Amino acid sequence: MATRLPETDVVLLGVGLVGSILGRELTKAGLKVVGLERGEPRYTVPDFQGPAMHDELRYSVRKSLMVDTTKETYTFRNASSETALPIRRIQGFLPGTGLGGSAVHWNGQTWRFHDADFRMRSHANERYGREFLGLEYQFQDWGVTYADLEPYYDRFEYLLGVSGKAGNLGGKKIPGGNVLEEPRSRDYPTPPQKEPYGSALFRKAAEGLGYHPFPQPSSNLSRPYTNPEGQTLQTCMFCGYCERYGCEHFAKSSPQTVILPVLLKDRNFTLRTHCQVQRVNLDSSGKQATGVTYIDAKGQEIEQPAKLVIVGLFALNNVRMLLLSKIGEPYDPASGRGVVGRNYSYQTTSGVNVFFDEKVNINPFMRSGACGTVIADFVSDNFDHAKLGFLGGAYIGEVMSHGRPIEFHPVPPGTPAWGSEWKKAVVRSYNHTSVLNIHGSSITTRANYLDLDPTYRDAWGQPLLRMTFEFPENDVKMSAFCTDRATDIAKAMGGRQVVPSPRKRPYTTTQYQSTHNTGGTVMGEDRSTSVLNRFCQSWDVPNVFVIGASNFPQNASYNPTDTVGALAYWAADAIVKQYLKSPGPLAT
Amino acid sequence: MNEPARPSRRRFFKAAGAAGVASAVPAAASAQQHAPAHAETYLFFNPAEAAFIEAAVARLIPKDETGPGAMEAGVPAYLDRQLAGAWGTGERLYRSGPWREGTPSQGYQLPFTPQELFRNAIRALNERHGDFVKLAPQEQDKFLDSLHSSKEDLGGVPASVFFESLLEATIEGFFSDPAHGGNRDMVAWKMIGFPGAYADFYELVDQHGLAYNSAPTSLAEDGRGRIHIHPVAHTGASSSAGGGRAPAKER
Ligand SMILES: Cc1cc2nc3c(=O)[nH]c(=O)nc-3n(C[C@H](O)[C@H](O)[C@H](O)COP(=O)(O)OP(=O)(O)OC[C@H]3O[C@@H](n4cnc5c(N)ncnc54)[C@H](O)[C@@H]3O)c2cc1C
Numbered sequence: 137m138a139t140r141l142p143e144t145d146v147v148l149l150g151v152g153l154v155g156s157i158l159g160r161e162l163t164k165a166g167l168k169v170v171g172l173e174r175g176e177p178r179y180t181v182p183d184f185q186g187p188a189m190h191d192e193l194r195y196s197v198r199k200s201l202m203v204d205t206t207k208e209t210y211t212f213r214n215a216s217s218e219t220a221l222p223i224r225r226i227q228g229f230l231p232g233t234g235l236g237g238s239a240v241h242w243n244g245q246t247w248r249f250h251d252a253d254f255r256m257r258s259h260a261n262e263r264y265g266r267e268f269l270g271l272e273y274q275f276q277d278w279g280v281t282y283a284d285l286e287p288y289y290d291r292f293e294y295l296l297g298v299s300g301k302a303g304n305l306g307g308k309k310i311p312g313g314n315v316l317e318e319p320r321s322r323d324y325p326t327p328p329q330k331e332p333y334g335s336a337l338f339r340k341a342a343e344g345l346g347y348h349p350f351p352q353p354s355s356n357l358s359r360p361y362t363n364p365e366g367q368t369l370q371t372c373m374f375c376g377y378c379e380r381y382g383c384e385h386f387a388k389s390s391p392q393t394v395i396l397p398v399l400l401k402d403r404n405f406t407l408r409t410h411c412q413v414q415r416v417n418l419d420s421s422g423k424q425a426t427g428v429t430y431i432d433a434k435g436q437e438i439e440q441p442a443k444l445v446i447v448g449l450f451a452l453n454n455v456r457m458l459l460l461s462k463i464g465e466p467y468d469p470a471s472g473r474g475v476v477g478r479n480y481s482y483q484t485t486s487g488v489n490v491f492f493d494e495k496v497n498i499n500p501f502m503r504s505g506a507c508g509t510v511i512a513d514f515v516s517d518n519f520d521h522a523k524l525g526f527l528g529g530a531y532i533g534e535v536m537s538h539g540r541p542i543e544f545h546p547v548p549p550g551t552p553a554w555g556s557e558w559k560k561a562v563v564r565s566y567n568h569t570s571v572l573n574i575h576g577s578s579i580t581t582r583a584n585y586l587d588l589d590p591t592y593r594d595a596w597g598q599p600l601l602r603m604t605f606e607f608p609e610n611d612v613k614m615s616a617f618c619t620d621r622a623t624d625i626a627k628a629m630g631g632r633q634v635v636p637s638p639r640k641r642p643y644t645t646t647q648y649q650s651t652h653n654t655g656g657t658v659m660g661e662d663r664s665t666s667v668l669n670r671f672c673q674s675w676d677v678p679n680v681f682v683i684g685a686s687n688f689p690q691n692a693s694y695n696p697t698d699t700v701g702a703l704a705y706w707a708a709d710a711i712v713k714q715y716l717k718s719p720g721p722l723a724t
Numbered sequence: 725m726n727e728p729a730r731p732s733r734r735r736f737f738k739a740a741g742a743a744g745v746a747s748a749v750p751a752a753a754s755a756q757q758h759a760p761a762h763a764e765t766y767l768f769f770n771p772a773e774a775a776f777i778e779a780a781v782a783r784l785i786p787k788d789e790t791g792p793g794a795m796e797a798g799v800p801a802y803l804d805r806q807l808a809g810a811w812g813t814g815e816r817l818y819r820s821g822p823w824r825e826g827t828p829s830q831g832y833q834l835p836f837t838p839q840e841l842f843r844n845a846i847r848a849l850n851e852r853h854g855d856f857v858k859l860a861p862q863e864q865d866k867f868l869d870s871l872h873s874s875k876e877d878l879g880g881v882p883a884s885v886f887f888e889s890l891l892e893a894t895i896e897g898f899f900s901d902p903a904h905g906g907n908r909d910m911v912a913w914k915m916i917g918f919p920g921a922y923a924d925f926y927e928l929v930d931q932h933g934l935a936y937n938s939a940p941t942s943l944a945e946d947g948r949g950r951i952h953i954h955p956v957a958h959t960g961a962s963s964s965a966g967g968g969r970a971p972a973k974e975r
Contacts, residue, residue, distance in 0.1 A: 187923070187941070190921035191900075192899075192900060192901070193896060193900035198815065204816060206816060206817060212829070212830055214827065223830075223831060224817055224818040224833065225816065225817055330930045373926045375925065376925070499929075499936055501918060502929040503925075539918060542895065542899045545895075554785065554868075555784065556786050556788045559793075560788070560790050566916040566917065591822065642827075642829045644829040645829060646828070646829070646831045
């Protein structure tokens with residue numbers, strides 16, 4: 137029998153990025169908050185310190201900071217006609233585990249979406265007409281606009297201390313920044329990071345072709361910064377160990393560096409680590425959550441009653457938690473009915489390698505996680521799609537984040553996979569290759585979705601989440617078009633060989649592409665096509681709020697976390713200013 | 725599953741010879757050419773397995789005019805430690821059935837841990853192709869090439885899967901920190917110009933095209949209590965050959 141603990145005001149499921157922000161906002165509002173985290177407690181000192189942190193084998197290859205897939209994983213298939221099988225070794229995307237979540241080992245590329253992304257259906261209808269894409273595409277509006285979220289983007293970016301250069305300050309265009317971005321109310325908290333060599337070559341080439349290059353907004357800081365929580369971050373050293381690593385320098389914004397030290401000191405906050413949440417419990421009406429059940433480190437089942445439940449478990453896990461808790465109707469691709477698990481999408485990435493002569497030293501190891509130069513000329517709806525037959529786009533940039541040799545040892549096509557010829561090609565190419573990144577949007581379709589697997593279970597006996605995903609035709613076209621544009625720039629960078637690899641089917645889980653899994657607990661204004669209302673509140677169980685990239689109705693060209701952070705502050709604001717005054721649905 | 729096959733006594737001695745006692749095998753044995761100065765102490769591999777691994781990695785990443793190969797870099801020791809440890813026994817590997825053959829997009833779906841995979845496959849190879857270690861290098865290359873695309877069942881492991889696993893692990897051992905047993909003396913890093921665990925390029929990142937030629941740093945090496953936190957100038961601090969952090973600017 138489960139041990140029943142005294143009731144708390146709020147229980148947080150997961151203490152990663154979302155959990156840390158909601159914990160802080162709700163304790164500040166005077167509520168008693170319990171944070172339940174499945175992984176370890178861990179801190180910059182001693183857990184992320186060098187030189188031990190700079191171990192490529194341990195962190196990049198063996199994935200020490202990621203979900204322990206001996207206990208839980210996901211099952212995968214490309215189509216409903218196949219049998220899903222467990223991802224036995226996680227490779228394609230890397231959800232984190234432990235205090236701070238994936239935001240400990242993210243890269244820090246920090247991007248705002250466009251208004252056209254938030255109003256994708258209305259915007260496309262207005263500009264291209266209703267019939268532009270086929271009926272299988274289920275993209276839709278978010279129920280919030282860019283203008284709604286701007287103050288919350290601003291708050292989140294000032295929490296992180298993001299380094300960048302504004303290109304649009306309240307409508308005023310500023311050359312050298314992203315002139316194609318939506319208006320921002322003020323400049324970035326800190327100036328851009330230094331520009332590495334390959335990025336500078338990209339900038340010159342892109343300028344020459346008439347594009348608008350600018351420095352990528354980075355949460356690896358260009359100089360020391362003290363945020364509104366009183367936390368001081370340091371200057372990023374370009375160590376080349378960022379994505380998949382914790383930062384020893386206090387230079388990467390993460391829950392550990394920007395907010396946890398304050399939250400953990402708050403008497404209203406209780407952190408419990410090594411607690412695996414099993415489900416949200418509902419009362420007999422099924423319309424009110426009573427708390428959660430979890431298994432603690434000793435294997436004991438514990439019930440934690442709570443008035444308010446915040447789900448912040450990372451996108452895929454949010455979807456699974458709602459399905460396990462029977463909150464909302466599961467999506468059925470055959471009938472098109474149901475909402476939980478509907479509109480799963482991803483990120484359509486590709487690359488172009490530029491091989492230079494041996495006299496050009498690219499020094500790929502002198503890098504930060506989010507340094508580099510990009511163009512937004514082919515992002516979202518910044519370009520005319522009328523004759524292209526697809527929607528969406530990509531940012532293109534030279535944003536290499538490392539030169540760690542197990543992962544990075546490019547060779548020209550035609551090189552044997554091993555032996556002396558391979559070895560010579562590695563030596564010839566290693567320090568003389570630059571990689572362009574094409575980071576593209578992902579549209580939602582009727583066929584791509586998430587549900588519970590009928591066969592495979594986790595270590596606690598619960599069904600795994602089953603992913604059914606293939607790159608939609610729209611995105612394959614988008615990737616071909618944007619990779620071509622990147623190839624034009626690459627050719628102008630002065631290399632001796634340019635090798636593009638546009639994204640092709642099938643989607644495979646064996647190659648890392650990004651941990652930008654989105655959708656499944658979509659927000660919106662129509663409850664027949666969304667799980668959450670525009671305040672990230674469950675339509676069905678109003679004392680449950682769900683926050684994460686699972687709320688995205690489809691994915692935009694940019695990385696998700698700036699928008700996840702903005703949604704966290706947006707939802708926290710709605711809870712504090714509206715919900716607490718009169719607990720109940722915030723939208724009808 | 726297959727009966728575990730024991731190497732015959734004869735094969736055992738031959739293999740042991742190839743692994744270390746160089747004089748016990750004919751001069752043509754290629755493993756001998758790559759044999760380390762003293763025999764490796766293996767925790768996981770038995771002598772027959774060690775002989776196969778040593779011969780194979782010496783061909784996958786050979787010693788040549790670009791520098792030392794996998795054998796000189798200690799890759800067999802790396803593989804041995806990895807297989808003997810957590811990775812070998814299935815660290816972060818989801819191991820519940822049912823087991824089915826998947827599509828390539830679904831990734832690894834065999835029931836074997838790395839220990840089982842390597843052991844089963846090498847046992848079958850040594851049973852059926854035991855002369856591999858004695859072949860001339862070009863013949864060994866041909867055989868490895870054939871494994872790469874072969875569907876042959878090696879104790880339950882498709883030959884191509886074994887080959888891919890071995891190649892991947894060999895590259896890991898070659899390029900990972902020497903603390904893990906391979907990349908001895910950081911030979912692989914020196915060959916490509918990777919600085920290793922070194923952590924601070926703030927002053928250098930905007931010196932575009934710089935020829936960075938300082939010696940790399942290993943996890944094992946940093947006993948100096950160096951903490952790389954503040955962007956203090958390295959330039960001019962030390963320009964002595966080798967260890968200095970003030971690389972010459974080339975262009
Ligand atoms: C390698 C990598 C690089 C990335 N780089 C970028 C980037 O450059 N830019 C960008 O925008 N985004 C990036 N991301 C994505 C970014 O990390 C996420 O968007 C962000 O962390 C999401 O925050 P979250 O709170 O939703 O999830 P997380 O931060 O992952 O937090 C979720 C927490 O829930 C816990 N949890 C899960 N299940 C349970 C359970 N059952 N019980 C209790 N606790 C549980 C987890 O352990 C975790 O701590 C990257 C991600 C990865 C993995």
